[in-house]
Amino acid sequence: MRRIHLALPLLLALSPPGIAAAQVTPTAEFSTERLAQHVRTLGSDAFEGRSPATAGETKTVAYLTEQFAKAGLQPGGDLKDGKRQWTQSVPLLRSEFAAAPHIAMTVGGRAVPLTQGNEIAARAPLTGDKALMLNKVPLVFAGYGVKAAERGWDDFKGQDLKGKVLVVLVNDPDFEGGEGQFGGKAMTYYGRWTYKYEEGARQGAAGVLVIHETEPASYGWATVKNSNTNAMFDIVRQNPRGEHPPLEGWIQRDLAAQLFAASRTSFEAMKAAARRKDFKPVSLNATLDLHGNAKTEVITSSNVVGILPGRTRPDETVIYTGHWDHLGIGQPDAKGDRIYNGAIDNGTGIAHMIEQARAFARGPRPERSVVFLAVTAEEKGLLGSEYYASNPLYPLGKTAGVINTDVMGVLGPARDFSVRGNQKFGLLDLLVEEAAKRGRRYTPDPRAGAGSFYRSDHFTLAKVGVPAMSFAPGDDLVNGGTARGLAWRKNYDATMYHQPADEFAPDWDYSGMAQDAELLHAVGLRLANSRDWPNWSSDSEFRAVRDRSAAEREQSAPQAQPLPAAPADKAGERG
Known part of the structure; x- marks a missing residue:
């Protein structure tokens, strides 16, 4: 069995502020064979x-x-009859389309059928609803979908967007230029799709569709499709509509370009406009129809917890x-x-x-x-x-x-x-x-x-x-x-x-x-x-x-009696 075995210095000469140097850092051994076996097992069919x-x-x-x-x-998990269990129960809302939803757009007066997983990836609703029914809902381009008062930024400008589907760019306004109100190239939380859905819910939108681009998203469309067209989960919330609009999903860049062209503009022009603080939402010459039935239930999953x-x-x-x-x-x-x-x-x-x-x-x-x-x-x-x-x-x-x-x-x-x-x-x-x-x-x-x-x-x-x-x-x-x-x-x-x-x-x-x-x-x-x-x-x-x-942390912790260390492995006893 191959092990990595490294002896370490006994005394640290320097310590960063707020961290005291430990006097002894003992050796630790890690078996490459054990690591490989766990990965082989957990990653098996x-x-x-x-x-x-x-x-x-x-x-x-x-x-x-x-x-x-x-x-x-x-x-180290939940307490039951005064004893810790190995798991912490995690109640989750599970939602999955019973069949592929019917999705279509009318773009510039022309019907454009869409296929789940191809041009669009619509997530099963996490609002608790068993049906997602959108009929001729207007689409509005809302820039990056960001409202950040502390950065002096508001992509919505007070417009009433209730009942509309917002089309937004992935990442945040600094990504393209590398500088601005959002700290440069590094993404802030405002750039995450989770934030954009949350903000859409706060705006009262019927849905939020994030435009996929590989570089600002940092992954390709295959990842989007595989992550968003299967069963969706959320923690059980008292008011799920406070966190989720009815429709959450992604669309391909080419589809977004069609939407902008039908509105007498271009993808490049809209993306450039969205990087400016004075951007205002742009109504698109398009509507969305989406009909899907969802199977929803509250299930209990588990965190697994051990403790020394x-x-x-x-x-x-x-x-x-x-x-x-x-x-x-x-x-x-x-x-x-x-x-x-x-x-x-x-x-x-x-x-x-x-x-x-x-x-x-x-x-x-x-x-x-x-x-x-x-x-x-x-x-x-x-x-x-x-x-x-x-x-x-x-x-x-x-x-x-x-x-x-x-x-x-x-x-x-x-x-x-x-x-x-x-x-x-x-x-x-x-x-x-x-x-x-x-x-x-x-x-x-x-x-x-x-x-x-x-x-x-x-x-x-x-x-x-x-x-x-x-x-x-x-x-x-x-x-x-x-x-x-x-x-x-x-x-x-x-x-x-x-x-x-x-x-x-x-x-x-x-x-x-x-x-x-x-x-x-x-x-x-x-x-x-x-x-x-x-x-x-x-x-x-x-x-x-x-x-x-x-x-x-300032309170003195009660002193406990020393606990013995667990015995070392013996062949056949610890796997």
Whole structure:
């Protein structure tokens, strides 16, 4: 069995503000064979793409529960009869079209039939309605669909858009020019399709259609189709229409160009106009008909949760997160494959979490508790982590940090590493410092324009103030450098991301993932043995909410009796 085994310095010479240096950082071992086996299992056809509310979920939850127990964790989920369970129940609204919806537009007086998944990808309604019936609804171009008072921006200009379908551009107004009111090339939350749907609901719109373009979206139409034409999910909301307009969906750029041409303008002219602060909504010479019946139900999915209680401060936590779900069974690809295995996304992140749990359980018990949270329904909008953020099992104010892994490297070791987004916070400082001791450098997110910070489960915890990061493997590979790393990423985005081709390959090299796991172990262990509380930078949008929970952290935690470390693995006992 191949292991990555790295001894570390005993004393840190430097420490970033707010983080005290740990005196000892013990060695951690990670087996490449174990990592590969988890990815092979979770990414197999037997798990049917791991979609919530399917047989694939049942198998996945059972596998994670078994592996967490074998690793040496204790159940860390819901309380039942005074005992923790292995899962946190997550009620979700599930909605799916009973049959392909009838969709058509009238453009410039001419009927234009549309096919679900081709020119348009309409999502099953998440308003709780069992039917989506739109008849001759007017279309209005609403620029980027942004209303941001703090940036002096309003694409709506007070117009009454109730009952209309808004057509909006993906990303935010700075993407094309690289500068402006939205911080330049890096996407803000205003650029995310989730925000655009939310704002459409606030405007009282009958629907929002996002215009797809590969570069500003950061993925191709195949990803849009595969992610939006199957079953949709949302957390159960008291007022779902406050978050969702009746119609949510995407359209191809070519269809948008037809809409603009019929309105005596052009796609290029409208896109240029939308980048200006004085933009006003433009009524289009087009209407939309959409008729579809939806099967809706409230189902219960599960976050899987394991814990190692802290030795002296068990009420303080460090959390490792990752999503276990993928897209399940969907439309066939060109080869007829209908299973969206998600071996990389996110079988790799969950494999890391299982082995991270094993590493912690085999070592001395940390002062703080370490929680391992495998969340559901990330692919449906970060829903499992959003539910946890709203219904935390452990106090958010006393959560020292969250380390998320979503898509790990399978090409061997890298000289660099990154995190999703360009936010500044003490947890990142700690990661950079630990990596430097290992001869690795931090590369700022090369895809900040893709809004990567808002596309993984750490974001929902950041919104409630918890310092949270999502680790990203480096592109500067020891074997092949950045040329090989970037070529892999380009191919992955084009041919594998949210497609059936994301399948296990026997020639993947897990030594880089083991290297990354050792780094993330050192960061988590140092934080778990620290009395410090990382925070966001003073200008961060998450700083204020974190500061409001400061009183929780200032209270002295009760001293608990030391807990014994879990025994080391014995052959045949821990898988």
